[in-house]
Ligand SMILES: [Zn+2]
């Protein structure tokens with residue numbers, strides 16, 4: 067079968083590898099991936115960015131961690147059922163797993179989908195049935211395929227520890243940033259802005275179409291942000307992956323404010339000690355999502371409390387995976403999707 071495979075450490079990817087059809091182990095289902103989202107993580111793995119080099123131990127691996135699939139055969143799930151797959155999953159037994167935070171389990175890395183364990187950019191895949199969540203029939207494919215980043219957004223907003231925030235900023239108008247903004251807007255802050263750069267024109271337009279207020283950061287980014295919020299931010303979500311945005315975010319926080327870092331930066335992040343301590347800032351990481359976040363994500367799309375349809379981007383065939391990666395790299399608007407099977 068055709069698959070997109072990270073074969074060796076170092077930059078590069080095999081977009082048209084031929085692999086044997088996988089056979090499910092006990093407790094696993096055989097699945098036909100329908101739509102798979104491509105994101106910055108896939109690009110980082112392709113370019114072999116530092117935070118992903120530990121994956122060498124698991125290569126070769128089929129990429130694709132944002133998976134909507136259809137069950138071909140399973141013990142508990144029935145053929146034809148559509149499901150999404152928990153991208154990060156733990157041992158299922160430890161305290162973290164049992165409290166719904168399996169993404170923090172010590173075993174999570176070696177179970178990470180499309181990284182350590184074969185993902186969905188293939189004609190077929192296998193997964194433990196425990197990792198699958200059924201998608202309600204009313205949710206269209208393109209929306210269901212966005213559940214992985216959306217669960218990450220739900221998680222990020224849940225991570226913010228403060229009380230009810232008055233002023234919220236989201237740095238980075240990519241798919242995750244916009245999803246975080248849509249979830250954070252449900253906290254009913256007085257002000258919420260999405261911050262982009264001058265090269266984010268189309269993405270900022272999409273944000274405005276979604277009813278979100280936007281601001282373009284420049285050399286005077288902090289002032290522009292504070293002005294548009296009507297004061298310093300209580301909570302800032304850093305979803306741009308830019309080290310500079312991280313630094314600007316710390317500066318733009320008010321006393322006691324919190325910066326929630328969603329996703330990875332390719333370089334180390336530095337915190338200026340003086341201002342950080344004197345203003346009692348908080349810095350939190352938010353990683354992927356636990357089962358509880360996934361369930362909330364599915365509930366929000368099923369009830370249409372959040373409409374993700376405008377966030378689905380171009381759809382490529384599995385044999386066009388290379389183009390899908392290059393489109394993602396070019397910073398297209400909306401999540402790029404690969405249709406692996408119909
Ligand atoms: Zn992703």
Ligand SMILES: [Zn+2]
Nearest residue numbers: 156157160171
């Ligand atoms: Zn565990």
